[in-house]
Amino acid sequence: MFSLFYGLWKYLFTKTEYHILVLGIDKAGKTTLLEKLKSLYSNLEGLPPDRIVPTVGLNIGRIEASNAKLVFWDLGGQIGLRTIWEKYYEEAHAIIYVIDATCPSLFEDSKSALEKVLRHGDLQGAPLLILANKQWQDLPGAVSAEELARYLDLKELDGRLCMFEAVSAYDGMGIKFAIDRLVEVIERSKRTESLRTRAGAAGHL
Numbered sequence: 001m002f003s004l005f006y007g008l009w010k011y012l013f014t015k016t017e018y019h020i021l022v023l024g025i026d027k028a029g030k031t032t033l034l035e036k037l038k039s040l041y042s043n044l045e046g047l048p049p050d051r052i053v054p055t056v057g058l059n060i061g062r063i064e065a066s067n068a069k070l071v072f073w074d075l076g077g078q079i080g081l082r083t084i085w086e087k088y089y090e091e092a093h094a095i096i097y098v099i100d101a102t103c104p105s106l107f108e109d110s111k112s113a114l115e116k117v118l119r120h121g122d123l124q125g126a127p128l129l130i131l132a133n134k135q136w137q138d139l140p141g142a143v144s145a146e147e148l149a150r151y152l153d154l155k156e157l158d159g160r161l162c163m164f165e166a167v168s169a170y171d172g173m174g175i176k177f178a179i180d181r182l183v184e185v186i187e188r189s190k191r192t193e194s195l196r197t198r199a200g201a202a203g204h205l
């Protein structure tokens with residue numbers, strides 16, 4: 001009887017944990033975004049932009065949003081570090097792909113790195129949120145989310161849900177809206193269902 005009530009209590013009150021990969025080429029603003037997420041969603045003050053250095057390993061950020069626990073894995077985007085990305089694919093519920101929207105000369109590089117990510121079998125069906133970052137008042141040259149979508153013209157989405165949002169990792173503009181949308185999509189995605197089934201099966205071994 002106890003286990004029945006415990007199971008029900010756990011079902012009602014335990015928040016599901018989702019793993020979200022934060023990818024993108026170097027200097028796109030991934031770590032600045034991660035630190036801003038910490039400030040926006042918790043009492044912890046994230047690192048200020050002037051103390052953030054290029055990422056070599058992995059930065060992890062945990063927040064609670066839209067009644068879910070979110071774990072962000074922020075990886076280095078330098079060309080020699082991109083081979084590490086795939087080690088995290090299997091366990092990821094979704095991808096956030098960050099692009100410096102003020103730098104069209106790097107869009108092609110961003111696009112080909114992203115296409116490689118999307119082709120990988122371990123990320124099949126993972127929802128994708130593409131952020132047109134650096135929409136900051138001091139950088140008026142940033143392209144909008146719609147313009148970025150046109151530039152990238154992604155063809156190999158393979159049935160996954162893809163969203164574009166304009167954000168500023170500096171001042172936080174657009175971030176909460178984008179994350180809430182992503183969580184909604186993660187909760188309904190087939191990928192989440194299959195990761196849950198796999199975790200359940202592993203638990204019964």
Ligand SMILES: Nc1nc2c(ncn2[C@@H]2O[C@H](COP(=O)(O)OP(=O)(O)OP(=O)(O)O)[C@@H](O)[C@H]2O)c(=O)[nH]1
Pocket residue numbers: 024025026027028029030031032033049050052053054055056075076077078133134135136139167168169170171
């Ligand atoms: N103006 C402006 N600058 C930003 C914004 N986000 C990041 N930056 C700047 O862009 C540069 C790179 O930011 P990072 O967060 O280190 O970029 P990253 O994608 O983590 O880079 P790697 O770790 O090398 O992959 C830094 O100088 C940031 O201050 C933004 O929203 N607006």
Ligand SMILES: [Mg+2]
Pocket residue numbers: 030031032053054055074075076077
């Ligand atoms: Mg970084």
